[in-house]
Amino acid sequence: MKDSFNRSINYVRIGVTDRCNLRCFYCMPKEGVPYEPSAHLLSYEEITRLLNVLGNLGFNKVRFTGGEPFLRKDFMTLLEKTYTLDQYPDIRITTNGTLMTKQIPKLKEMGITKLNLSLDSLDAKRFKKITRRDDFDKVMSTFYTLLKEGFKLKINAVVMNDINTEDIIPLVGLAKQYPVSVRFIEEMPFNGGYKKNKTVFKATDIYNTIIKKYPDFHKKEGKHGDTATSYRIDGFLGDVGIIPAFSRTFCNTCNRLRITAKGDIKSCLYDSGVFNIRDFMRSGVTDKELTEKFVELVKLKPENGFVAEKMKNTKHDHLESMSVIGG
Ligand code: SAM
Ligand code: SF4
Secondary structure, X not given: OEOOOOOEOOEEEEEOOOOOOOOOOOXXXXXXXXXXXXXXXXXXXHHHXXXXXXXXXXXXXXXXXXXXXXXXXXXXXXXXXXXXXXXXXXXXXXXXXXXXXXXXXXXXXXXXXXEEEEOOOOOHHHHHHHHOOOOHHHHHHHXXXXXXXXXXXXXXXXXXXXXXHHHHHHHHHHHHHOOOEEEEEEOOOOEOXXXXXXXXXXXXXXXXXXXXXXXXXXXXXXXXOOOOEEXXXXXXXXXXXXXXXXXXXXXXXXXXXXXXXXXXXXXXXXXXXXXXXXXXXXXXXXXXXXHHXXXXXXXXXXXXXXXXXXXXXXXXXXXOEHHHHOO
């Protein structure tokens, strides 16, 4: 399906919960965010209905995120139902890796073997400072188990000035040793009110840090819709990506639509939610009406994240939390 800027939109990211067991400070304040009651969240039946409608409109890529998706009690049921839809050959998940090892056999059975694992530091103390929880060993153990089980992993690391820039080179080292994609993400201003962002450690700063250590840091050919610019280094088993999430230089090939846990459609990460699809569905609409609504919403997708931000009804981005947006 095309938007008004002739971009093909085929990728839906669904926040399945706003809850989380970690408190990464770039995402949530230490006291957490006010959680929605479960009845306000899209049920797994509603999510699979939406996926079916979107699949019939040409969507073929889905990612479940949150909050922490594995905190949701019926998350595995949602995966099982999604697995039965033939429009989505690849189901992807973004997770903090603290609660999921028991589900690995079931995930493999469903062919769900592509995961994004968040890991901002290889130093246990810094990990604890960033996430405000003492789960470093658990996440590392998940990492090794997933590798052993043959999962294709992307490691997501948010890079923050004065916090974890010294982790960049050790994290790049993971791609040297293992066939993983290590992706560095610029910090976005969605931390649920903890603080205003300091100066952002930009994609160019990340690039300059890496190339100083690895002069043979070569750009790879990207796929359409990639938010990360990918690089390889000779002799490495994996690769490295840099995601200019704050600088927003990838918007001209954006192929995404986001649905938050309570059903707000976000046609851009930087908009404030353009429509609530949960209330629309609960008013008893038909699949045809849902389809027409999505066609209309995709047409409203703004040209880029700066335009979306300008249209927003609040100037206080940092009061929003990525766990509510569905990162
Ligand atoms: N809890 C899961 C996790 O941490 O992987 C999934 C949800 S989390 C919101 C999804 C991704 O968003 C994570 O990789 C996280 O690092 C990233 N993220 C959260 N807040 C961010 C921010 N302010 N700027 C950039 N990335 C952010
Ligand atoms: Fe939780 Fe993920 Fe947000 Fe960290 S980034 S607080 S793990 S939702």
